[in-house]
Amino acid sequence: MNEQNDKNEISSQRKGLYYTGLVLVVIGIMMFMSTFVLSMMNPFGGNPFMNAVIGMIMIMIGNMLMAVGRRGLAGSGIILDPNQAREDLKPYSKQAGGMINDALEEVDVIQNTRDDSQAIKIRCRNCKGLNDENARYCNHCGKEL
Template sequence: MNDKNPKKISPERKALYYTGMGITGIGILLFLSVFFTAFTQDPFDMMESQGNPMANGFIGFILIGIGGVVMNLGARGAAGSGLILDPEKAREDLHPFTSAAGGMINDALEEVDVLKKRSEEPEEVIRIRCPQCKELNEEDARFCKSCGKEL
């Protein structure tokens, strides 16, 4: 992690992520090239001139998987993606994402009226005790909420 700002993703992880994205892109192009050549050329001529036309598809499919793994390592770090089994390091690797999610949750919770009232100063409430049953009632109540006698 970057020592200056823990919320920033290191340049090494960014480079790893973009490398994985490039590998995935190359894999997709290789995989799709099989379909392109199949539609533009006669399949029997293709097999005689180029060998197995499906090899590009298999290589492309493998590169798509490798690119996905490399992108995952770049995005979440080694511990965050599960390559290294260390919970403390995983928390550190995932910190930019968890703090962003926590920030969004806090923003949403600030909009809830019930939670706003709890965070503000509590209102002072005056209660009146019923002389018969000793139940606490609201200040403006005319009758006890427990026994029903007049206050």
């Protein structure tokens, strides 16, 4: 049972890769935005636009690392192996299935259809109304069944 839970959990290496990518994206955004601040502070000297280029590259690399950390190598499409992609995406598939089950449990129609017992009904000869099998009198017209 514990071994199966381990397969459904995201590994610590993938989590680390995801957070490393997130840090790179944040640093890249800061470097990109610093270009505008530096160009306003020093309008006649230097080349602050190199920070923008490096920042954009860091954002792209960070997004790629986040995708690999989130979905694994095969799940993100870097390795073309459908079986491994299913394994990489298994935690998310299980989560989506669990959310669907939770939503279906809230719906009254689904709960009513899950009733395994079958009710036998008896039709009244007088008014043709349906009654429970153990009823002695019709629920609609009151006549004896």
